[in-house]
Amino acid sequence: MQLVWALAWRNLWRNPRRTLLSAGAVAFMVFILIFVVSMQYGSYDTMVNHGASVVHGHVQIQRTDYVDEPRVRFVLEGAQALATRLRNDKSIKAATARAMSTALASNEETTHGAMVIGVDPANESKVSWLPRAVDEGRYLATTGNRTAPAAEAVIGRVLAKNLGLTVGDEIVLLGVTPEDGMAVLIANIVGLISSGQPALDRALVHVPLGLFQEAFEMQGAAHSVAVMYDDFNDASADSDVLNNAIADTLKETADTPGGPPNVALWNRLMPEIQGAIDSDKASSGVLYSVLVILVTFSIANTFVMMLFERTREFGTLLAMGAKPLTLRGTIQLETLLLAAIGGLVGALLGALTTYFVGQAGISLGAEAESVLAQFQMPERIHFGVLWKALPMAVLLMICTTQLAAWFATQRVHRMQIVEAIREEM
Amino acid sequence: MSIVRCEELSRYYYQGAENAIEVRALDQVDLQIEPGEFVSIAGPSGSGKSTLLNMLGALDQPTSGKIWIQDELLNGLNKTELADLRLRRLGFVFQSYNLIPVLSARENVEFVLQLQGVGAAPRKARADSMLERVGLGELTDRRPAEMSGGQQQRVAIARALASEPDLLLADEPSANLDSQTTADLMNLLTELNRSLGTTIVMVTHDTEVMHYAERQIKMRDGKIVN
Incomplete structure (x- = not known):
């Protein structure tokens, strides 16, 4: 040989x-x-x-019926506990809970449609780059040791322009609670976001999650949990880490009206x-x-x-x-x-x-x-x-x-x- | 039993437009060679001596007639069977030595043994022994380009004999050598024929060389004439 x-x-x-x-x-x-x-x-x-770091995350967990029809009443009870549990796992880079609703944003003279998102400021910046897209003012303050959330908001620059508002002004948001009551959220504008994406800049409103939950009578619930990994290839909609955390923290199961929680991977969330x-x-x-x-x-x-x-x-x-x-x-x-x-x-x-x-x-x-x-x-x-x-x-x-x-x-x-x-x- | 037997062996080539011209390179040749013989085949260019050697070496197929190597009828053997026969029972020495240029003298000899499946240690021992036998014991590690024509032809002989063939076929082995080297080479072949008992069939056009063989066959126009 x-x-x-x-x-x-x-x-x-x-x-x-x-x-x-x-x-x-x-x-x-x-x-x-x-x-x-x-x-x-x-x-x-x-x-x-x-x-993924605009809104969705590499993985997003929501109620199944919320995916089909994003109504404010289709809440995920235990969403914050789920996010906390996932943040403690080494395989996960960041996780945060969010509550979302459409609302009417008003000033003294005019009204425009808005997408209000209740966020956890400390963790939102680890999942999304939107907090870094504030080009005037500042982003939402972290709650720290305070129990009551600050009544402040960060809004899209185009929305601010349409409403004739700027940093330091007050914005009034009108929405619908899960029980079909009226939700009223009043906050001071602390920052303006220029994301470069027109749809976001003309409708986005970030408020502290606690403020959202109070105004929309959410009773501690949220609508979604966004999860980020160091490498998106590690993300899986069927991982043991996710399944165990969901089973331990959420109340939704196959037997509840909304069905089991929906776990969507980035490629389903962003098919484009x-x-x-x-x-x-x-x-x-x-x-x-x-x-x-x-x-x-x-x-x-x-x-x-x-x-x-x-x-x-x-x-x-x-x-x-x-x-x-x-x-x-x-x-x-x-x-x-x-x-x-x-x-x-x-x-x-x-x-x-x-x-x-x-x-x-x-x-x-x-x-x-x-x-x-x-x-x-x-x-x-x-x-x-x-x-x-x-x-x-x-x-x-x-x-x-x-x-x-x-x-x-x-x-x-x-x-x-x-x-x-x-x-x- | 004869080592080679040919019966009415013919090889025709066809040339010209629509192969209209028939060239009878070998024409109804009958031949028998006994074990241990040293036979030379001589004749002018185009007499058919190389064609006959190619037939004996299972390198070419006859147009008609039969040919046996010992008891093996070559007609009808497929390519693989012919290759096996050449590998195990025949040895070849070519006019231009045809050594593998990138292999040393020893490796050239070893290569045939490797094709036969001989293990590394016995292969090397046999290659060294054969090279010693042809007087190249000191040059085993030299490559062909570092050796004279005579030395290369000795390596070719060692390569042909290392596998202990029944029949050694040599095609004008001295054609590229000077007279002194030719004499040395022919003496070597004669000595190997006597000492090893290997049957040798040698084609030559050199009348002096042909007399080293104990039996001379002369050819002309595709026929044996003596």
Whole structure:
């Protein structure tokens, strides 16, 4: 066996330039795959995390009937206890309870529709970037040791403009309680949010959860719990952590009128992002396939050339009793070594380049940066090395070059020994 | 039992438009070679001597006629069976040595043994022993490019004999060698034929070389003429 390996290895270096060029093609492909796929998946991380941290979270828990029909009376009793329990789990980055309702927002002269969200200020900023989108005033104060929530609100900048209100003014919100009574919430505006998303900026009102619960007579309940993970790939709608926490803290079960709580993953909450990712994967898959095919053909061409050059050698070996499959096996071994050399070099360069470029981040240009900043997105795309791409890229190139060599060496079976032996070297 | 037996062996080639021209490279040849013989086949270019050697080496198929290696009728054997027969029972020495350039002298000899499935230790021992036998005991680690033509041909002989074949077929083994090296090589083949008892069939166009063999066969126009 050692002799076969030695033969394969030395054959590779019979024509060092050709071997280096072929290995370089493999290395280039592996490099490209690692770098581009890492960047691609890094951008997915950004998209999902940014999208999830507007409102939904990576996972959102609500009553099932609230999902179908978001009425204020479909409350989740024990939502705050559930959020507290989940925050204590190491696998979860953040969790917060929210109560939500549509309301009429008024000043002395005019009325506009609003989406009022009761939030836990301390935990909201860990789940959502909206608290950081306050561009005038400040965000809601944390309750701290106080028992009564502050009567304050943060509202969308467009809503403030439509109502003719600004920081320091008072806003009146009129809604409906779970018992169909009238909810009245009066708060001082302490900050204005510019999220860059028109729908939010013209309707959003954040108030402390306790204030919401008081005004809407929620009796300590909320409507949803949003959960964030360090890595959205860790999120699962059916994890033991979630199921046990839900069973221990919520009253809703399969037997209650609303049914068991609904646990929705980010891709169900934001199907448009999942669609964009699927579409991007499909189109990039075509591009990668074309690149891999091109490299594979160039390798196949190399092996066809090599076979012509070594015709007499193969003829001699066949004359001595070697079987065509044995000869093809040695060429497959040469190909394996070639792809392994190229693959390892490509993987090393790919991982290093991806790491350093990913750390520094890729700028999408000055214009894009201002738009991204407006949407509270990072100005540069940062990404890490997608480690699973390394073995996959190397294996892919090993498999395709093996295939290329296999097709290129079909000729060995058709070789006429007498003619092959006479071939000029 | 004869080691080689041919009956009315013919090999025709067809050339020209619509293969209208028939070339009789081998024409109704009858031949019998006994174990231990050293036979030379001589003749002018195009006489059919290499074609006959290719037939004996199971490298080419006859147009008609029959050929046996010992009791094995070659007609009708498939490619795999022919490859097995060449591997286990025949040894080849070519005019241009045809060594694998990236392997050392020892590895070239070992390679055939590896194809036969011989283990690493006995393989190395047998390769060293054969190289010693052909006078290259000191050059086992040299590659073909580091050796003279005569030395390369000795490696080729060691490679052909290492697997202990029933029949050694040599196609113009001295064609690329000077007269002194040729004489050394022929003496070596004669000595190996006597000491190992290996049957040798050698094709040559050199009248001096052919006389090293104890039996000379002359060919002309695809036929044996003596």
